[in-house]
Amino acid sequence: DADVTQTPRNRITKTGKRIMLECSQTKGHDRMYWYRQDPGLGLRLIYYSFDVKDINKGEISDGYSVSRQAQAKFSLSLESAIPNQTALYFCATSRDSYQPQHFGDGTRLSIL
């Protein structure tokens, strides 16, 4: 079983819909992250959480919200999806800043 699991893996939806992407991990890491990747671009951080009570905005948080329901679960929501949010979304976890991040397999999101 994967250590970091993202659901769904693919999603096609319409402009204006509310969407939730879920991430769960079995690694026991406190730190969790949501990234967005657009074609030809690197990873951009949307939100990150260092523990259940600590949630922080990343560089592109507008239009997104998150919920850290438990140490193992970190959800990303798009309240009202727009086409330019079409991208590949990754969840990641890490033990601390000096340890590598472990990524889920990604969610490919298309907004029509």
Added chain:
Amino acid sequence: GQNIDQPTEMTATEGAIVQINCTYQTSGFNGLFWYQQHAGEAPTFLSYNVLDGLEEKGRFSSFLSRSKGYSYLLLKELQMKDSASYLCAVPDEAAGNKLTFGGGTRVLVKP
């Protein structure tokens, strides 16, 4: 703020060597990570350098010079499966050491 630069794309021949450079500017320094990412897949960890010098891991080596704000990833004996993007990333000390990623270097290995 942080700034990371790496070339967009490189092409090399199977069996050859390729060096991917990364320059960075940070307010503090807590190491530098390299990740490999095949198209459409998740990034996977390759190396972490915090001290100056070269670290070798099989066919892959990573070098760091903190005084120059410079790192490189060296891929030797290239194989077709090495065709991927290679991402350089540094922790942002001013923001809880969250990672800032460069745009990635896409390496194409040709027969």
